[in-house]
Amino acid sequence: MLFQITIASLALAGTVPSTLAAPARSHSSSPFNWESCEFDDEIEATVKYECSNFTVPLDYLDTSANTTLNLQVTRVPVVNGESQGSIFFNFGGPGLEVRKTLVAMAEQLLIITEGKYDLVGWDPRPVIMHKHRADDAFGPEDRTALARMWASAGNLANDCLNSEENAPEIGELISTGYVARDLMQLNDAPEGPDSLLNYWGSSYGTILGTTVAAMFPDKMGLWWSDADNAVYDYFDRCVKAGPDLCPLAARNESADMPNNKMYELMDELRRLPIPVGNATVLDASAFKLALRVILYGNSLWPNFSIVLNELFKPAD
Numbered sequence: 355m356l357f358q359i360t361i362a363s364l365a366l367a368g369t370v371p372s373t374l375a376a377p378a379r380s381h382s383s384s385p386f387n388w389e390s391c392e393f394d395d396e397i398e399a400t401v402k403y404e405c406s407n408f409t410v411p412l413d414y415l416d417t418s419a420n421t422t423l424n425l426q427v428t429r430v431p432v433v434n435g436e437s438q439g440s441i442f443f444n445f446g447g448p449g450l451e452v453r454k455t456l457v458a459m460a461e462q463l464l465i466i467t468e469g470k471y472d473l474v475g476w477d478p479r480p481v482i483m484h485k486h487r488a489d490d491a492f493g494p495e496d497r498t499a500l501a502r503m504w505a506s507a508g509n510l511a512n513d514c515l516n517s518e519e520n521a522p523e524i525g526e527l528i529s530t531g532y533v534a535r536d537l538m539q540l541n542d543a544p545e546g547p548d549s550l551l552n553y554w555g556s557s558y559g560t561i562l563g564t565t566v567a568a569m570f571p572d573k574m575g576l577w578w579s580d581a582d583n584a585v586y587d588y589f590d591r592c593v594k595a596g597p598d599l600c601p602l603a604a605r606n607e608s609a610d611m612p613n614n615k616m617y618e619l620m621d622e623l624r625r626l627p628i629p630v631g632n633a634t635v636l637d638a639s640a641f642k643l644a645l646r647v648i649l650y651g652n653s654l655w656p657n658f659s660i661v662l663n664e665l666f667k668p669a670d
Contacts, residue, residue: 385543388429393454401460403430405453408476410539413527425536427476428453430460434469439552440544441467441576442537443475446557448530451477471552476540480528534566538573550575584649589613592659599656601663615666 391405405428412421431437443463445455456463456475463473541551552575555563560579567574589602589609597604606612620638627637648654 386427386429391428393457397454397458399457399460401430401433401457401464403428403457403460405429408540408543410536414532414535423479423482425476425479425482425540426453427474427540428456430456430464430473432470432472433464437472438470439549439575440472440474440541441552441554442541443473443553444478444537444555444559444562445475446555446559447481448478448533448558448562449481450558451481453477474540476536478528478533479536480533530562530565531569533562534569537562537566538570541573552576554578556580585616585645586613588649588655589616592655600659602659602666604663612662612666616662619665 386406386408388404388406391403405426408425408427409422410425411419412423413419429440443456444450444452445459452475456473460473467473537553538551542549551566551570551573553563553566555561555578557580560581563577563579567577586609589606589612592600592612593603593606593609595603602612620641623636623638623641627635630636644658648658
């Protein structure tokens, strides 16, 4: 699991716990009815967790409507003293079932957060409301042509819109903006609109986090998310590790050199993709996809540094 590798790396680095500092909070007025629960799937839960439902408006823009939506919420309670508040999680997707992932990763997350925060995850409204799937709407060969991919995406959108399982108006109610409002409702419910949001997002969760920050800039507390700095950090760690562990370090004195070279390489791959084997082509899109996956898992870094070292060499 990509996120598992990421948080394990953060725990070893020891960078997150040093940022945790907030006054203790009282949850006596919490509107949540936390009860013990179990998931149908086989999840190796090593910590206590609880579940509750939470009601939000179905359509935040239609103030005259009384239709609501029940969100399913899971909490891993604080294990170290009095709670310093809650941290809300979104691990990506955007259709990932957050609650199950939270429970599966809870032991490591509690270590990173020093056990001082309640860890909270909820399955976003697209998971609850959107039943129609069209995973096979287009194949891998179509992804190489932007025009065809654009047309395929339009077909997929129309397919979802016209699905018998979903009313046409449902699509308008599962946007990231609506999910952001759900998150703020969950955050404000126990202590009111003045409470700050503590949030941890990865992958699509980063998009959700930036959307929340743009919509509610005065409401952000502690915040972790993916960032472009991860690329530079990879090269920085490589140079510091030395050429025995990272071949790129042999001819680079600082992270700036390979970092700049990487962007030059992507520009070259846009203009002139490289044939790999008999039926594969490495272009800029494929390179960025590989980079995205590899940055999540430091166990892949040694081999990736070897590949990059070869790609960075001048052509004969």
